[in-house]
Structures are given as C-alpha cells and as structure tokens.
Amino acid sequence: MAFPYWWLAVLAHGLLVVFVAVAVGDTLLEVAEERPGGDATHDKAPDRDAFSHAAPNLDPAKQLNFAVGNGFFKRLWVSAPASTSAADGLGPLFNARACQRCHIRDGRGHPPLEPGTQSESMLFRLSIPAEDEAQQDRLDSGRETSIPDPVYGTQLQGFSVAGIEAEGRVEISHESIVRELAGDDRVELASPRYALRDLAHGDPHPALRISPRVAPQMIGLGLLEAVDEASILALADPDDTDGDGISGRPNRVHSAELDRLAIGRFGHKATVATLNEQNQLALHVDIGLSSPLRSEPWGDCSAAQVACRNAPHGGSPQYDNLEAHDQVVDLLLLYTRHLAVPARRNPRDPDVIAGRALFRQVGCAGCHQPDLVTGDAPGHTENARQHIWPYTDLLLHDMGEDLADHADDGQASGREWRTAPLWGIGLTGAVAGHTRFLHDGRARSLEEAILWHGGEAATAREGYAALTAAERAQLVRFVESL
Ligand code: HEC
Numbered sequence: 001m002a003f004p005y006w007w008l009a010v011l012a013h014g015l016l017v018v019f020v021a022v023a024v025g026d027t028l029l030e031v032a033e034e035r036p037g038g039d040a041t042h043d044k045a046p047d048r049d050a051f052s053h054a055a056p057n058l059d060p061a062k063q064l065n066f067a068v069g070n071g072f073f074k075r076l077w078v079s080a081p082a083s084t085s086a087a088d089g090l091g092p093l094f095n096a097r098a099c100q101r102c103h104i105r106d107g108r109g110h111p112p113l114e115p116g117t118q119s120e121s122m123l124f125r126l127s128i129p130a131e132d133e134a135q136q137d138r139l140d141s142g143r144e145t146s147i148p149d150p151v152y153g154t155q156l157q158g159f160s161v162a163g164i165e166a167e168g169r170v171e172i173s174h175e176s177i178v179r180e181l182a183g184d185d186r187v188e189l190a191s192p193r194y195a196l197r198d199l200a201h202g203d204p205h206p207a208l209r210i211s212p213r214v215a216p217q218m219i220g221l222g223l224l225e226a227v228d229e230a231s232i233l234a235l236a237d238p239d240d241t242d243g244d245g246i247s248g249r250p251n252r253v254h255s256a257e258l259d260r261l262a263i264g265r266f267g268h269k270a271t272v273a274t275l276n277e278q279n280q281l282a283l284h285v286d287i288g289l290s291s292p293l294r295s296e297p298w299g300d301c302s303a304a305q306v307a308c309r310n311a312p313h314g315g316s317p318q319y320d321n322l323e324a325h326d327q328v329v330d331l332l333l334l335y336t337r338h339l340a341v342p343a344r345r346n347p348r349d350p351d352v353i354a355g356r357a358l359f360r361q362v363g364c365a366g367c368h369q370p371d372l373v374t375g376d377a378p379g380h381t382e383n384a385r386q387h388i389w390p391y392t393d394l395l396l397h398d399m400g401e402d403l404a405d406h407a408d409d410g411q412a413s414g415r416e417w418r419t420a421p422l423w424g425i426g427l428t429g430a431v432a433g434h435t436r437f438l439h440d441g442r443a444r445s446l447e448e449a450i451l452w453h454g455g456e457a458a459t460a461r462e463g464y465a466a467l468t469a470a471e472r473a474q475l476v477r478f479v480e481s482l
C-alpha cells in the first residue's frame with residue numbers, strides 16, 4: 001500500500017482551518033467588536049458627552065449640519081404667537097419643550113427619582129381596544145398601531161400653554177417582588193403601578209390602557225435603520241422551530257415615508273419604521289408641533305378638546321404653514337442618524353472576557369444579537385455596509401407578565417417588547433446621571449434589569465440567577481463594557 005499522502009493534505013488543511021478560526025476569532029474580538037458602530041464609532045472620553053458626538057465618518061459639510069441639527073434637538077420651543085416666529089408653535093398640549101429634555105444629553109430618560117415627584121423624560125401612551133370596524137381596519141392596515149382614547153388622545157400630556165388645561169398626571173406606587181439567586185442571595189425588585197390623577201376632562205374610556213415609556217438613548221440609530229429587512233427577518237423564529245424557547249418576530253407597520261408595510265424598528269415596541277417618521281411623531285405628540293408628515297398644528301389634542309384645537313399655532317406661510325418645516329426635519333434626521341457609538345471600554349479585561357462567554361452561555365445572545373451588518377443605506381451612505389455590534393435583533397419578544405403593559409401596539413402584544421440595544425449602556429450613568437433601565441425605567445441597576453426578564457427570556461434569567469456571585473459580576477462587567 002502506498003503511503004497515504006492524502007493524510008498530510010488533510011492534516012495541513014485542518015491546521016489551516018484551526019489557524020484561520022483563531023485568527024478570525026481574534027480579529028472579531030480585537031478589531032470589530034471593540035468598535036461597535038464600525039466607522040461610526042468614536043474614541044472620545046467616556047464622559048457625560050459620550051453620546052453626543054458626530055460620527056467621525058461624516059464629511060465637514062455634514063458635520064456642520066449635524067451641529068445645526070443638534071441645535072434643533074436642544075431647542076426650547078415657545079408658544080405661539082411669539083416674536084421669535086421660527087421657534088414657536090409649542091403645544092397646545094406637550095410633554096416637554098425640547099427633544100433633549102427627555103433624551104438627556106442624548107441618553108435615556110427616567111421615571112421620577114424621588115417619591116411624589118413627576119418626571120418630564122417619561123411619558124404615558126394611552127389606547128383603547130378597537131370599538132368598530134373602521135377602527136379595526138386602521139389597525140389591520142398598519143396605518144395606526146393603536147386606537148387613541150377618545151378624549152385624551154394617544155398620550156397623556158402633563159403640560160400645556162397658557163389658557164389650556166394640562167391633561168393630568170400619573171401617580172406611581174410600588175410593590176416588591178423578590179428574586180432568589182444562587183448562594184442564598186436575593187434581590188428585591190420594585191414593581192410599578194400606574195394610576196391617572198387630576199384628569200382635566202373627567203374619566204377616560206373604561207377600557208383605557210396605559211403604556212409607560214422612558215425616552216431611549218440616541219446613539220447608532222442610523223445604523224439600526226440601515227440594517228436590511230432581510231437580515232432582521234433571518235433572525236426571526238416566530239414559531240420557535242429551533243426549540244430554544246425564543247421566538248422573536250418583527251412588528252410590521254405602515255410606513256408613510258416608504259408608502260408600504262415595513263418592519264418597525266424604533267420605539268420600545270418597534271412601532272415606527274423610519275427615523276424620519278419617529279422624529280416627526282415626537283415633534284407632533286411630545287412637543288405639539290406640525291411637520292410635513294403630520295400637518296395638524298394641534299398635536300395630540302383630540303376632536304373632543306375643542307379649545308385646544310382652536311388655540312393659536314405657529315405655522316407661517318413662508319414655511320408651508322408648518323411649525324417644523326422641511327429644513328427642520330431634514331436637519332433633525334441628519335442629527336439622529338449620525339450620533340456616534342462610543343468605543344468599548346476595557347474589552348480585554350479578563351473579567352469582561354469571562355462575562356462575554358457567560359452572556360452567550362446563559363442565552364442572552366439569543367435576543368441581544370451581538371453583531372449585524374448594515375445594507376446600502378441610501379441617503380446616509382456613511383452608515384452603509386458596516387459591521388456593527390448593537391446587541392439587538394430588533395425583534396419583539398414576549399417578556400412575561402411582570403413586564404407586560406397589556407397594551408398591544410401594531411402587531412406587538414401587551415407582553416412583547418423590542419430587544420433593547422445594549423451598546424453604550426455602561427455609560428448611562430455618566431451621560432444621563434442615573435442608572436434606570438427597561439422601557440419604563442423600573443430597574444435600578446443592570447442586575448435588576450436582567451432579573452425583570454421573563455417569558456421567552458425566563459430561561460436566560462434563571463441561567464443568570466444560577467451563576468455564582470463572581471460569575472454574575474463578570475457578566476454585568478461585560479454588559480457595562482458595551
Ligand atoms: C416627553 C419626552 C420626549 C420628548 C420631548 C422626545 N422624545 Fe423621543 N422618545 C421618547 C420616548 C418615551 C420614546 C420611546 C417611544 C416608544 O416606545 O414608542 C422616544 C423614542 C425616540 C426615538 C426612537 C429611539 C429608539 O431607540 O427606538 C427617536 C429617534 C426619538 N425619540 C427622537 C426624538 C426627537 C427628534 C425629539 C424631538 C423632536 C424627541 N424624540 C422628543 C420621549 C421623548
């Protein structure tokens with residue numbers, strides 16, 4: 001028998017494969033993963049401004065427009081009519097006078113931090129079940145994701161211009177829920193209950209549902225917008241065919257901008273398809289300004305709120321009778337598409353590396369998809385073809401009863417939420433001055449956020465709870481390094 005030379009070939013090939021795998025593993029960890037936003041990552045100080053930098057890959061002209069867009073994001077709108085006619089039109093009902101009041105230093109908002117106080121950066125969506133065929137049709141077509149309260153509209157506004165009454169406020173009380181951890185440790189979670197108070201127009205609809213939400217952080221949103229729908233759908237597993245207990249599915253909504261049914265990406269229930277639509281929704285509902293896609297000047301005043309609808313508004317003929325005209329929304333779009341993602345801190349720390357493995361081992365990565373590749377990004381090609389590390393699949397997941405708001409929104413049920421992106425999350429305290437997490441800011445630490453996970457994420461939570469205290473600390477260190 002001749003010497004089996006083919007063995008040498010197999011051996012060499014095997015070595016080659018091992019070598020490449022290690023090299024690729026290394027490359028991913030050391031090059032791509034440390035710069036989660038790809039070319040839109042910044043290396044500036046991890047301080048209070050860490051979420052406010054322009055992506056370094058913007059050309060100088062766009063950097064200038066980014067700065068002007070930032071001005072609009074921070075602008076304090078005033079009520080009409082005002083001498084500064086370009087900045088009037090606030091309200092009549094509003095939640096805050098500027099985007100930045102809620103997206104604190106481009107970071108997230110929070111619930112009241114002291115008992116008995118109100119928080120501007122948290123808001124409450126209002127909805128009722130469809131009551132007739134016309135309403136059901138609007139939901140089925142995806143043109144509306146919820147049916148507003150007939151009087152109070154889609155959101156409770158706690159502020160109003162002079163002469164118009166604010167709608168009311170929300171009182172928050174807490175019950176405690178205990179979670180047991182390995183090693184006889186236990187954590188007490190504060191479960192919030194929400195009740196409407198001081199309502200200006202009497203009782204709301206008897207079937208009213210309240211969905212509490214804090215403003216999310218603003219980094220890397222243009223990159224998330226640039227991910228192809230096919231890449232998101234590839235992660236969906238609505239019938240859990242792989243049997244891992246995780247069955248992510250997209251929200252589908254009608255996009256006025258794309259003029260078709262599209263995958264929702266923005267908002268805690270992924271109810272908005274494009275950044276431009278999300279920005280104009282915010283102008284309209286949160287601040288009370290008209291814009292090209294939402295031209296009514298009265299914001300969220302319902303037909304039943306007659307005085308509110310008749311109040312003066314800030315549109316002027318030279319701006320198409322809009323309060324926030326084309327140029328304003330274009331600059332806001334540029335701004336919100338190009339807020340850079342901070343580089344990782346301490347990614348090579350041994351505890352962080354160990355936590356990285358634990359994150360995958362207990363199943364966090366089943367929803368918090370570590371990396372994605374962006375598509376062509378027409379109109380913002382700086383965000384095109386980037387290898388990004390957002391730790392989200394942009395899909396909806398049933399997160400269990402404890403986190404449920406019982407308010408469906410588009411195709412999202414009352415128990416479903418969009419996987420929150422985790423990039424930058426370790427800088428929340430430095431940027432926004434607090435460490436409150438989840439859609440309503442109920443979690444007071446990253447560990448509490450993990451322990452609130454239920455539903456499809458119950459197995460991952462139990463996996464976390466079963467780790468030793470040292471391992472839990474490593475996993476949290478990893479999340480802090482993102
Ligand atoms: C009163 C507080 C408040 C104000 C003011 C506000 N936002 Fe928001 N913003 C929120 C909340 C809450 C959400 C989450 C909405 C949801 O879950 O549907 C959000 C979501 C967003 C998102 C989507 C983020 C993501 O990760 O999905 C964008 C973009 C955004 N806002 C832009 C703006 C812009 C631009 C302005 C100013 C024109 C603005 N916001 C004003 C509270 C606010």
Ligand code: HEC
Pocket residue numbers: 246268359362363364365366367368397399403417418419420421422425436437438439440446449450453456457460461464479
């Ligand atoms: C079944 C899907 C799923 C799994 C598995 C999962 N998560 Fe989440 N995660 C979510 C969703 C959805 C949210 C948003 C929930 C909300 O806002 O109420 C979230 C929110 C978070 C947040 C808060 C983010 C923020 O911006 O406030 C953290 C931190 C987090 N997850 C970490 C983890 C870790 C660590 C694990 C593993 C132990 C894990 N998650 C497993 C789906 C999942």
